[in-house]
Amino acid sequence: MSMDYRRGVARxxxxxxxxxxxxxxxxxFVVPLxxxxxxxxxxxGTYGGVQWIVTVMNYTAILDPLYLGIFWRSLxxxxxTTAACLMLGFPLAYLIARxxxxxxxALLLLIIIPFWTNFLVRTYAWMFIxxxxxxxxxxxxxxxxxxxxxxxxxxxxxxxxxxxxxxxxFMVLPLYAALERLDPALIEAAWDLYANPRQVFSRVILxxxxxxxxAGCLLVFIPSLGAYVTPDxxxxxxxxxxxxxxQHQYLVVRDWPFGSxxxxxxxxxxxxxxxxxxxxxxxxSFG
Amino acid sequence: xxxxxxxxxxxxxxxxxTKRHGATVAVDRVSLSVRKGEFFSLLGPSGxxxxxxxxxxxxxxxxxxxxxxxxxxxxxxxxxxxxxxNIVFQNYALFxxxxxxxxxxxxxxxxxxxxxxxxxxxxxxxxMVRLSGKLERFPAQLSGGEQQRVALAxxxxxxxxxxxxxxPLGALDxxxxxxxxxxxxxxQERVGITFICVTHDQEEALTMSDRLAVLNHGRLLQVGTxxxxxxxxxxxxxxxxxxxSNGLSGCVQDVEGDTARVVVEGIGVLRSAVxxxxxxxxxxxxxxxxxxxxxxxxxxxxxxxxxxxxxxIAKAIYSGNEMQxxxxxxxxxxxxxxxxxxxxxxxxxxxxxSAYVKWQAAEAVLLSx
Numbered sequence: 222m223s224m225d226y227r228r229g230v231a232r233x234x235x236x237x238x239x240x241x242x243x244x245x246x247x248x249x250f251v252v253p254l255x256x257x258x259x260x261x262x263x264x265x266g267t268y269g270g271v272q273w274i275v276t277v278m279n280y281t282a283i284l285d286p287l288y289l290g291i292f293w294r295s296l297x298x299x300x301x302t303t304a305a306c307l308m309l310g311f312p313l314a315y316l317i318a319r320x321x322x323x324x325x326x327a328l329l330l331l332i333i334i335p336f337w338t339n340f341l342v343r344t345y346a347w348m349f350i351x352x353x354x355x356x357x358x359x360x361x362x363x364x365x366x367x368x369x370x371x372x373x374x375x376x377x378x379x380x381x382x383x384x385x386x387x388x389x390x391f392m393v394l395p396l397y398a399a400l401e402r403l404d405p406a407l408i409e410a411a412w413d414l415y416a417n418p419r420q421v422f423s424r425v426i427l428x429x430x431x432x433x434x435x436a437g438c439l440l441v442f443i444p445s446l447g448a449y450v451t452p453d454x455x456x457x458x459x460x461x462x463x464x465x466x467x468q469h470q471y472l473v474v475r476d477w478p479f480g481s482x483x484x485x486x487x488x489x490x491x492x493x494x495x496x497x498x499x500x501x502x503x504x505x506s507f508g
Numbered sequence: 509x510x511x512x513x514x515x516x517x518x519x520x521x522x523x524x525x526t527k528r529h530g531a532t533v534a535v536d537r538v539s540l541s542v543r544k545g546e547f548f549s550l551l552g553p554s555g556x557x558x559x560x561x562x563x564x565x566x567x568x569x570x571x572x573x574x575x576x577x578x579x580x581x582x583x584x585x586x587x588x589x590x591x592x593x594n595i596v597f598q599n600y601a602l603f604x605x606x607x608x609x610x611x612x613x614x615x616x617x618x619x620x621x622x623x624x625x626x627x628x629x630x631x632x633x634x635x636m637v638r639l640s641g642k643l644e645r646f647p648a649q650l651s652g653g654e655q656q657r658v659a660l661a662x663x664x665x666x667x668x669x670x671x672x673x674x675x676p677l678g679a680l681d682x683x684x685x686x687x688x689x690x691x692x693x694x695x696q697e698r699v700g701i702t703f704i705c706v707t708h709d710q711e712e713a714l715t716m717s718d719r720l721a722v723l724n725h726g727r728l729l730q731v732g733t734x735x736x737x738x739x740x741x742x743x744x745x746x747x748x749x750x751x752x753s754n755g756l757s758g759c760v761q762d763v764e765g766d767t768a769r770v771v772v773e774g775i776g777v778l779r780s781a782v783x784x785x786x787x788x789x790x791x792x793x794x795x796x797x798x799x800x801x802x803x804x805x806x807x808x809x810x811x812x813x814x815x816x817x818x819x820x821i822a823k824a825i826y827s828g829n830e831m832q833x834x835x836x837x838x839x840x841x842x843x844x845x846x847x848x849x850x851x852x853x854x855x856x857x858x859x860x861x862s863a864y865v866k867w868q869a870a871e872a873v874l875l876s877x
Contacts, residue, residue, distance in 0.1 A: 406601035409568055412588045413595050414615035414662070424614075428605045 261481035269475030279482035288466070288483075292490075295462040298377060298452075299445035302384040306392040306441045307434065309385070314396035314433070315426075318403070329397065332390050344383055344454045351379050351455065375457030383451040388444060392437040399433025400426075435499070443491055463487050518580070519544040519670055519702040520565065525574030527560055527726075534560040536726035537574070542670075542719075547696050547703045549713040552723035553749070558706045561723070562672050565704065566595045579669050589618070594663035595672040599679060600655050602647040608634065608658050609643040615666040633665040636695070653684050660692075664699060671696075673705040677712060689715045710750045714738060722746050744793050744875050753795040754843040757877065760790040767812065767869055770794055774839030778815045779869035783876075791877040800871045801845040803833065803857060804864045813869050819843070821861045831856055835865055 264274040283289070317328045335343060350356045351373040358370040373379050403426065411425045412418075427434070449464030456462070461469075463483065470480030520542040527535040535557040542548045550558040563569045564576060567588035576583045578592060594615065603611050612634055616626045634640055637657035647655055656676065663671055676692065677685045693716045696703045707713050713720045714734040721731045722745075730742040741747035744755065758772035768782040770792060780794050808816065822842060823834040828849075835843040845865065847855075857863055 404599075404601060406597050406599065407603060409566075409588070410595075410597060410601040410603070411614070411618075412568075413566055413593075414666070415589045415618035416614075417589055417618075420618060425603060 257481045257484055260478055261485050263478045265476045265478050269477070271477050276478075279478045280486070282479060283482060283486055291461055291463060291466050292486075294377075294460075295446055295448075295464075298380060298384065298462065299442050299448075301381055302388060302445040303392075303438050303442040305381070305385045306389050307438065310389055310392035310396055310437060311430075311434075313389075314393045315400050317393075317397050318400035319405075325401075329394075332393050336390070340387065341450060341454075343387070344450055347379070347383050347386065347455060348374060351382070374455065375460065377456065377460050379455040380448075380452045380460050380462070383455040384445050384448055387451060388441040391440040391444075395436035395440065396430060396433040399430045399436075403429050439495060439498070443495070446491060447487060517543050519546065519578070520704065521575075521577040521580075522561070522565075523575040523577070525561075525564065525571045525576060527557075527564060527569060527571050529560070533726045535564065535571075538723075538726070538728045539574075540721060540728065540731065542702060542704060544702055545700045547693060547705070547716055547718045549705045549707055549717040549720035550723060551707055551710060551713040551720050551749070553708055555725070556708075556723040557726035558708075558723050559674060560726075562595070562674055562704065562706045565670070566593055566672055567591050592669040593672055594666050594668040595674065596656075596659045596663050596676050598674045598676075600647075600659040602655055602658055602662070604647055607644050607646055608639060608650070611647070611658055612661045612665050614662065619666070629665055633661045636664070636698075637661045652680055653688070656680065656688065660695070664695075664701070668701065670702045670704060673703060675707055676705060677707075677709070685712070692716055714750070722749060724749070740873060741795070741875070744795070744877075747795045747873065747875065752798055752844055754798060754801075756794045756837075756841065758792055758794060760786055760788055760792055762788050768792075768874060770874070772839070775817055775837065778817075778872075779812060780815075780872040780874050781870045783874050786874060786876065793875045793877050794872050795875060796867050796872045798832075798844040798846045800867050801835075801843070801847075802866045803845060803847055803855075804866060807864050808866060814866055815869060815872070816864050816866045819863055819865050821857045821859050821863055824856070824858050833857060835863075 260271055261279055262275050262277065264272045264276050264278070266272045283292075313332075317325055317332075320328060348355075352358075353370040353372070353374070355374070357373070358367070361367045362370065373382075407425055407429070408421055411421045416424060447464050448462055449468055452460055452462040452465050453468075456465075467480050467483045467487070470476045470483060518541050520540070522538055522540040525535055525538050526533065538557070538561065550561055552558045560569065564571055565578070565583075567583065567586060583591060603614065606614070609630060612630045613626050616629060631640075634643060637660055639654060639657050639661065642650065642654065647658065650658065656679075660676075673692075677688050680688060689712055692703075692705075696716075705713075705716065714737075717734055719731065719733050720737060722729045722737065724745055730737055730746050737746065738750055741750060741753075747753040747755070756770075756772045756775065756778070758770040758778070761769045761771050761777060763769075763782050763786060766782055767779050768786055770778050770780055772778055772794070778794065786792065808814070810816070817837060819835040819837055821833055822836045825832040825834075826849075830849055831847045833845045833847065835845055837843060843865070849856075
């Protein structure tokens with residue numbers, strides 16, 4: 222009786238509790254998104270600004286090979302970033318999850334500490350590391366590994382390094398959460414049942430870490446695809462990504478309708494890819 | 509002490525194995541041989557080294573010194589996936605993302621057998637543990653007892669030379685545990701595989717084992733059949749660990765034939781069957797099982813094969829088929845006695861009463877101290 226009563230109270234109170242976040246979402250997410258959607262079908266004014274003449278020109282303009290190329294490169298860099306984060310993050314997360322309990326908190330702290338410094342500042346730091354007379358080139362030349370400085374800064378490689386650096390924690394944390402729950406006896410059981418170390422990984426560890434892999438890949442892929450600061454600072458004119466293109470349209474070219482259309486295509490693309498990934502890729506690749 | 513065993517009958521041979529975990533010696537110079545087709549238990553309290561011994565056999569850990577042979581083959585440097593043993597883990601360690609069928613098939617699949625070879629063996633093994641209807645279930649959809657059967661099937665399907673069981677019944681409730689004790693024993697006799705079972709539960713070990721080893725602090729204390737260990741424990745620890753024993757410390761007064769007379773301070777002279785190596789003046793611990801004691805209101809006639817002590821009943825506990833009494837001895841020690849209720853209500857005692865506790869000299873075990 223009393224349980225039913227309490228549940229009834231909870232059910233009656235719940236709608237009131239979701240009112241404030243619902244209002245916040247409506248005001249700061251749905252309404253602005255609607256504005257962007259509306260602007261994406263409007264026309265560009267002669268001196269910038271928006272003219273309310275309905276058109277689909279902003280969307281057809283994206284089919285220009287120049288813009289499609291930028292989309293394609295962004296997608297490629299985001300995929301490479303995700304793959305690199307997974308390759309680096311998995312062993313790291315596994316190591317932390319398998320280390321003694323009293324060390325785990327400290328090791329996780331080390332992963333999170335970079336967040337205490339502004340992302341912009343950290344990206345500037347990479348400029349000092351990667352430039353021709355920067356730390357990396359100086360070190361490699363002093364050791365006699367290379368004779369002349371590597372051309373790193375303002376290349377896709379630099380963007381990739383910056384993105385992997387920036388998003389690695391987003392891969393490590395969900396992977397750690399999944400691997401920490403993995404019962405070590407399961408690994409021993411597989412080993413005892415004739416699995417070699419590679420089979421133990423592919424048949425037991427990886428499938429059980431799947432939720433962490435899926436979450437980590439999404440958390441890295443989505444922001445990488447729309448990255449702006451990293452390609453802006455570390456990439457050259459030829460390393461433009463969608464984020465930079467959108468910023469360029471809004472603030473340099475002052476073509477808000479085209480910028481809005483680009484934003485919507487990016488969003489729809491991400492949504493489709495994530496949906497496809499969750500439905501097929503993530504489900505099938507680990508069985 | 510052990511009868512001679514020819515090498516072909518030996519399934520597992522542990523030779524003077526020592527294993528340290530940091531500063532503690534988990535397994536201390538243990539030597540054991542387990543015969544083919546035997547149900548062998550490693551019995552001891554936590555920290556006795558029994559689980560470490562099992563992990564050394566499985567290959568998860570390696571001896572610091574000494575040698576392990578399985579089926580006559582030295583296991584030095586052989587990883588778990590190349591050993592002819594399989595283990596049933598304490599909490600089963602079933603793969604949660606695989607069905608019962610996939611769990612059971614895992615070992616055969618890793619051995620590289622084809623689907624056509626695997627299917628009939630899985631079906632037969634699952635049938636043997638009576639789980640045929642649950643092949644497509646996931647472990648989380650099974651009861652504790654069913655999970656235990658899956659763990660057994662997953663190991664047995666590989667026809668290992670030795671099956672290792674780590675507290676196999678520990679996670680089950682009391683009634684299911686007692687059923688499984690018998691079932692495990694029947695299963696073991698049917699498949700004829702050597703079972704080595706780790707347990708801290710003496711009742712479990714006595715019920716299931718052909719032979720058992722008692723360990724404490726990494727040391728092997730005694731090896732023998734359940735009856736040998738129960739009736740002639742080699743040390744006070746074994747006597748106490750295998751069932752509750754009542755003890756009295758004393759000093760041998762003299763030995764006459766097969767009877768020793770022991771002086772116990774505060775009680776007097778008691779008689780006990782003699783064991784080799786005892787002489788007048790030896791300090792001994794006399795132990796006697798609670799179920800060997802008889803209680804009576806009348807003093808019996810004194811005879812040289814019986815002992816009799818006046819006690820006060822400190823507590824009387826009814827527990828179904830028997831009464832459990834706490835007895836206060838004249839020297840202020842407390843003993844336990846278990847008397848079958850079949851004797852009738854008139855023969856029950858209640859707390860505060862005085863009684864004569866009696867036992868046969870032959871049923872007390874003398875341990876040198």
